[in-house]
Amino acid sequence: MIVPVGEHDLDQVGDLEDQLFGEQAWSAQAFAELSAGPGRRAWVARTEDGTVLGYVLTGHVGDFAELLRIGVRAGAQRRGTATALLATAVDAAAADGAERMLLEVSTGNDSARALYARSGFEQIDRRPRYYADGSDALVLQLQLQPAAHRSERMAP
Numbered sequence: 001m002i003v004p005v006g007e008h009d010l011d012q013v014g015d016l017e018d019q020l021f022g023e024q025a026w027s028a029q030a031f032a033e034l035s036a037g038p039g040r041r042a043w044v045a046r047t048e049d050g051t052v053l054g055y056v057l058t059g060h061v062g063d064f065a066e067l068l069r070i071g072v073r074a075g076a077q078r079r080g081t082a083t084a085l086l087a088t089a090v091d092a093a094a095a096d097g098a099e100r101m102l103l104e105v106s107t108g109n110d111s112a113r114a115l116y117a118r119s120g121f122e123q124i125d126r127r128p129r130y131y132a133d134g135s136d137a138l139v140l141q142l143q144l145q146p147a148a149h150r151s152e153r154m155a156p
């Protein structure tokens, strides 16, 4: 079940940040502040018993949305959770009027790069030695379809 992040999810999101991002992890409080900022939207994938399997955070500025974070619990990966979270964020950004979604990913992050490629993102820029480990950042973009056009296209 994918739902907007709630206050009761934040401790688990903070734990997942530690697990997935190590020294670059955001605390539960930092995540709460970031997700409450203007234009920000965040969702979690949650089981019926309240376990958070993954989360996504986006920001919307002007005509574009930015994917700021996505993560899935180590024991729950490769089951389509990130794909579903990303689709939720993409649909919401289009409904909010964004024309494209942008993100940055390290050249060394093969799983995320594969996820984004499968979700239709294309490289538009490269930032050499952008990350602390010396890896480059790839800037990826997904052109969004206006919500109205998508529902027209999906009509029988």
Ligand SMILES: CC(C)(COP(=O)(O)OP(=O)(O)OC[C@H]1O[C@@H](n2cnc3c(N)ncnc32)[C@H](O)[C@@H]1OP(=O)(O)O)[C@@H](O)C(=O)NCCC(=O)NCCS
Binding pocket: 020, 068, 069, 070, 071, 072, 073, 076, 077, 078, 079, 080, 081, 082, 083, 084, 105, 109, 110, 111, 112, 114, 115, 116, 118
């Ligand atoms: C990247 C990440 C979010 C993917 O989550 P996920 O729920 O496992 O992704 P999905 O199950 O939706 O995978 C979708 C596709 O992405 C690709 N993919 C995902 N994980 C992969 C891996 N470890 N190796 C290769 N390809 C991978 C595959 O093409 C996969 O489709 P398939 O399983 O049918 O082959 C997860 O690995 C993660 O949390 N990584 C650490 C945090 C991170 O790097 N976040 C991104 C930067 S902000």
